[in-house]
Every structure is written in C-alpha cells, then in structure tokens.
Amino acid sequence: MTQFNAKSTTDDVLAGVDLSGKRFLVTGVSAGLGVETARALVAHGADVVGAARDLAKAEAATAEVREAAKAGGGSFEIVALDLASLASVRAAADKLIADGRGFDVVITNAGVMAAPFGKTADGFETQFGTNHLGHFAFVNRIASLIEDGGRLVSLASAGHHFADVDLGDPGFDRSDYDPWVAYGRSKTANILFAVEFDRRHRGRGVRAAAVHPGGIQTELSRHLDDGAIEALIEQINAAARAAGDEAFEFKSIPQGAATSVWAAAVADPAEIGGRYLEDCQVAGLANEGSGNRGVRAYALDPQNAKALWAKSEEMVGERF
Template identity: 85%
Template sequence: MTQFNAKSTTDDVLTGVDLSGQRFLVTGVSAGLGVETARALAAHGADVVGAARDLTKAEGATGAVRDAAKAGGGSFELIQLDLASLASVRAAADALNADGRQFDVVIANAGVMAAPFGKTEDGFETQFGTNHLGHFTFVNRIASLIKDGGRFVSLASSGHRFSDVNLEDPNFDNGDYEPWAAYGRSKTANILFAVEFDRRHKARGVRATALHPGGIHTELARHLDDGAIEALLEQINATAREAGGEEFEFKSIPQGAATSVWAAAVADPAEVGGRYLEDCHVAELADDDGLRAGVRAYAIDPDNAKALWAKSEEMVGERF
C-alpha cells in the first residue's frame, strides 16, 4: 500500500481510486476542509451530500465541488444543519431517514475553535455543544443509514492534548472558561465518540476513526487575532525545539483534507477502526507535553469513551 505523509494532498491519496456508486455525507461544507473533502470525493465519482449551517454561504463556496462532480461523474447536494441547535440536528436527521438512501461514509468535519464563552441554543457550552453534542446526536440518529461495512470519520485535532473531557462540569458552570481548554475538551470528545461508535457498530462491519487534519489556515481560526496565533505557534515551536523535534508547518487545505479522504476511502478499515490518525497514518500514543504529534491515552481510553457516551445521552435527552 502506498505510504502517504504530511505533504500528501487529497489528489495524491485518491490517485486511481474510483468512488462511483458510493455515497458520502460531509458536514461543514461552507469553507475550508469540508469544501475540499467534498470536491475530492465528487471528482472521483462519489455522490456527496454536504451539510452546512448557512446554505447561502455553502452555495457560494461549493462551485468547485459541483464542477468536480460534473467532470468526475459524481453528484453533490446540500442540506441544512446547524450543530448548535438540537432542533436543527434532529430535523436534518429526520429528513435523511425519511429519504432512506444509505451512506458508505459519514464525515463529521464541521466545528468551531477557541470561541469566546457562549452557549448553544440548548444551553451547552458552545464548543462542546457544537463540535461534540451536535455531531453525537446527528450521527447516532442516522447510524442505521451507514451501510454495513461503511465508515464514520470524526475530525478531531492535536488540540485534544490541551484537555481531557470534564464530565462533572462540561459547560464550565463551576470554573473559569478558557477557550483553548474548551476546544481541547471538545476535540477529545470527538475522538472518544469515534472509539465508542466503533465498538458499538463493528459487528456489522462499520468502523469509526478520528483524526487530526494538521494546522491549516481556515475560517476555523476566525475567533483568533494574529497575535494569538503567533503566540500559540511560538509556544508549540519552543516545546518542539526543547524536545529536539521539528518545528510546526502549516498545511495547505488539500494537504489538510488528505487524512480525511484517506480515512474515508483508502485506509484499511481494520487498521484505522477505533484509532486516531494524523498525516495519513495511525498516530502513536504520546503523553508528553505540548501540542505535537501523537494521541494522549485519555482520548482513546474505552472506559472514558463509554462514560462520555452516557453523559452525552443524558445531556441531549436521548438514548442511542
């Protein structure tokens, strides 16, 4: 099997891959990685359903996806999904279930990063509510639409290294809010969700995986000023220098989306199921400090994953 790396792009990863007849769902297709993921899949013949909060913005952002679908024999359609509203999440899932067409792969790509303190429509802390609970409810509600032998791909981040989940106080009701800690919690939750989803569905051949796309200049950083980004990069690079490692490099958007399409359409499901990926490979366990390669043990701990699942069900008021 070809070995890909941090520099590989979506087109590198999908070279020679025919996705005709396969159906994919990608959330967050109004910018950045979501648009590129949808474009790459459609270009190789896939039928892609893109979900976005703002359909007008998504329409404007996905012209290249439609062009790729036309040229590659795939198709592309949009659905409305606001992950910060359980009413919107449930309506979107209900519509897909009523339609009844199955998916080979669901990619939970949408998210917010380092947002100022706020609450979702349902009263959850913004990042945990949007990044985790919105996807948790949406994906579980359409789980029966994922074909036997299909896949679920959850976009997490090396930001999971900032913090484990806090199941005692998920909404920061009793503590000072810190944007990066909240982001870390939500990204750890994205990984743990994949771990437990994989355990629950692998008997029918459905495998779930989580991944870090890499550091990319996208709209995800809209809540940060340039100074905050530079300070974070300096902190990351100082830690890397101390450890004798390589300094951080931004990826292009096609490089950033490469691990998503690799996980969705190329990687061996038995190798990536229940695991955390980066740079188109399975990440090593790494509990040292700093924002670097590797996955922290708490993020792939099966008991932690089960506890998060139970807490999430309690928070959204549904059992899956």
C-alpha cells in the same frame, strides 16, 4: 500500500481510486476542509451530501464542487444542519432518514475553535455543544443509514492535548472559561466518540476513526487575532524543540483534507478502527515529551469513551 505523509494532498491520496456508486456525507461544507473534502470525493465519482448551517454561504462556497462533480461523474447536494441547535440536528436527521438512501461514509468535519464563551440554542457551552454534542446526536440518529462495512470519520485535532473531557463540569459552570481548554475538551470528545461508536458498530463492519488534519489557515481561526495565532505556534514550536521534532508548518487545505479522505476511502478499516490518525497514518501514543504529535491516552480510553457517551445521552435527552 503507498505510504502517504504530512505533505500528501487529497489528489495524491485518491490517485487511481474510483468512488463511483459510493455515497458520502460531509458536515461543514461552507468553507475550508469541508469544501475540499467534498471536491476530492466527487471528482472521483462519489455522490456527496454536504451539510451546512448557512445554505447560501455553502452554495457559494461549493461552486467548484459542483464543477468537479460534473467532470468526475459524481453528484453533490446540500442539507441544512446547525450543530448548535438540537432542533436543527433532529430535522436534518429526520430528512435523511425519510429519504432512506444509505451512506458508505460519514465525515463529521464541521466545528468551531477557541470561541468566546457562549451557549448553544439548548444551553450547552458553545464548543462542546457544537463540536461534540451536535455531531453525537446527528450521527447516532442516522447510524442506521451507514451501510454495513461503512465508516465514520470524526474530525478531531491535536488540540485534544490541551484538555481531557470534564464530565463533572462540561459547561464551565464551576470553573473559569478558557477558550483553548474548551476546544481541547471538545476535540478529545470527538476522539472518544469515534472510539465508542467503533466499539458499538464494528460487529456489522462499520469502523470509526478520529482525524487530526494538521494546522491549516481556514475560517476555523476566525475568533483569533494574529497575535493569538503566533503565540500558539510559538508554544507548539517550543514543545516540538523539546521533543526533538521539526518546527510547525501550516498545511495547505488539500494537504489538510488528505487524512480525512485517506481514512474515508483508502485506509484499511481494520487498521484505523477506534484509532486517531494524523498525516495519513495511524498516530502513536503521545508522552509528556512528544510535543503535539500523537494521541493522549485519555482520548483513546474505552472507559472514558463509555462515560462520555452516557453523559452525552443525558445532555441531549436521548438514548442510542
């Protein structure tokens, strides 16, 4: 199999791949990685359902996706989904269940990063509620639509290095809010969700993996001023120097979406199931000196994953 890397793009990864007859669901198609992920898939013949909070914004942002679908023989449609509202999550899931068509792959791409303290419509801390709980409820509600042998690709981040989940205080009720700690918790949750979803569904051939797309300049950083981004990069580079790694480089959006597309359509499901992926490869375990590369052991811990699942069910008020 071709060995892809940090520089590989979506077009590199999908070269020669025909996705005709395959159906994908991608959340967060109003900007950045979500748009590029959808574009690459429809360009190779796939049928893609995109989900977005702001339908007008998504329609404008995905004009190129519709053009690629026409040229590539795929199709594209959008459904409304606000991950910060369980009512919206349930309405979107109900609509897809009523439609009844299955999906070969679900890619949970949407998210927020380093947001100031706030709460979702249901009273959850914004980042944990949007990045994790919204997707947790949505994916579990449509799990029956994922075809046997299908896949779930959960977008996480090297940001999971900032913090493990805190199941005793998920809403920062007893601790001071830190936007990066909150982001880290939510991204660790995205990985743990993939681990437990994979365990629960692998019996029917459905495999789940978590993906770190890399550092990309997208709308995700809208809550940060320039100084905050520069300070973060310097912190990452200091860790990289200590670990003997190369300095941080931003990826282009096609490079950033490549690992999602690789996991969704190219990688061996048996190799990626229950794992964390970066640069179109399965990542190794991180140690204290490994900078921001690799995956922290707590994010792959099966007991941690089960505990998060139980807490998440309690928080959203549903058992799956």
